[in-house]
Amino acid sequence: MIVIKVGGSRGINYDRVCADLSGLYQRGEKFVLVHGGSYETNLLSEKLGKPPRFVTSASGYESRFTDRETLEIFSMIYCGKMNTAIVEKLQALGVKAIGLSGVDGRLLEGVRKASVKIIENGKRRILHGDYTGKVERVNTELIHLLAGAGYVLVVSPPAISFEGEAINVDGDRAAAKIAEALKADKLIILSNVPGLLRDVADESSLVPHIIPSQLDSYMEIALGRMKKKIMAAGEALAAGVGEVVLADARIEQPILRAVAGQGTVIKA
Amino acid sequence: MIVIKVGGSRGINYDRVCADLSGLYQRGEKFVLVHGGSYETNLLSEKLGKPPRFVTSASGYESRFTDRETLEIFSMIYCGKMNTAIVEKLQALGVKAIGLSGVDGRLLEGVRKASVKIIENGKRRILHGDYTGKVERVNTELIHLLAGAGYVLVVSPPAISFEGEAINVDGDRAAAKIAEALKADKLIILSNVPGLLRDVADESSLVPHIIPSQLDSYMEIALGRMKKKIMAAGEALAAGVGEVVLADARIEQPILRAVAGQGTVIKA
Amino acid sequence: MAKCIECDADVKLGSDVETGEIVDCPECGTELEVVNSDPLELARAPEEEEDWGE
């Protein structure tokens, strides 16, 4: 079983991603796809006159402040536009795909953190009414029920809090949780970079291989969203997932190459 | 088994709808919910600078001209905003809800009609590139798989063509097809009118009961969208569904009252 | 002046004819689609089952 997370940033070609997935499917490979949608969410937010508000926590962690209205725009892109289009593409390629968000059947359930401490214009502040959280439980029965009937799951945030509120969660770490719950052999995280780079400006400075025990030391060279991917990789490996690959979604055959180890392979 | 279709027009209170559904669920009643989203789709289309284009066919049938861009806006509302919010509300009320569109697992499959003959400014014209169609096959195995595991399905258009393209379909007639496929006892269609009215301007002119054999004769007094509901009712009854109720979604306990026969009951 | 696809009869079209318009052949009654208004091009209009879509 492989869990594949494909980001939603600019320049990611979902036609190529779906073509590769159809190849895996025809070969009988079991996998779950988790996808993002942040770039398109930003575009729609701007168009609807509610520009996205990114906040930085005390520990330098950047996230989207998600009030109720933002959550609706988030769902319109992740669950509406992206999820439906990916399932449609896969179905047209003969893959029995089915799209679910974390809210559906409480596939991804977790704790909501209703307020967040941020640094803004040098001031420490608390923002209330934030619908963000962390996945703590994965409904593996639902996954096995559908996978057992031959369906391929295409999963997207949001998740749902134990009280039953939709919550924005980090897609990479949600994918890590799914990989953990399914005891996956591999977790592949594809985004718009070749993998972990020593120098962000130099795409050839790829770190090809990392041993799990040294992973934390690489945290310093990881910037922005890559920090979360390293965090997600660590969590997956610690929970028994065999291998994590951080790879490039923009190239030809992105998934087949990542499965073959092209990118940053984190493995004992 | 009851199939319940709730429209997406203005003034429909989904909190009340979900409270009723939770009541049915607690009583162990089996049901599938099909929901609409036309009003919000129109709003979003306007905001995104692509106002909805409604066309009327030679036989006076009104539908939304659905090119590719419209289909995306349609999915953002039906699959994104509405479906996720309804599943969230039901989950918060303790209902094991799961949201699917017709594209997911080819739940609703049918024929795409890529061009439509319309009358516009008195001229007969053909519009190409229309992603609309009709549901011909319902994936009952998928419904039984999930319902059998205790899940409540919350279904929304679009459907998917046999070639694997998402298609806009009429929600009332899709609900009739689901009722037919599940051999449902009842099909309930809730909208923003009390039922079939003799005089559209007079909400007290409700037709309380119609015998299926006389249904066609009532087609004349049905205007606009009600025409489609009568058409959907006829198709469901002809296919063996025991009873169809056309009822008001705006009142208190809309579903419990409709199940009890408040509205236009079409039954032998 | 355009020719009917079916029976080759002349089909008179107004100057304001638009692409996508439907005209009936005056001779054989076939429904014709103005596939192109300049230069004028006709084709058989696609068969029309009853209506669908939301």
Place this chain on the structure above:
Amino acid sequence: MAKCIECDADVKLGSDVETGEIVDCPECGTELEVVNSDPLELARAPEEEEDWGE
């Protein structure tokens, strides 16, 4: 001037203090949230686990 919730010490706040701002009590160091800036009202700032959200 406002009072610390925990140790009742005086907490000096600038005139530009905004609702939602966090200040530390100079005496006991408790993190306090400016729940209201006019009239001034303080509360203990909620505990903060590490970060989440996309």
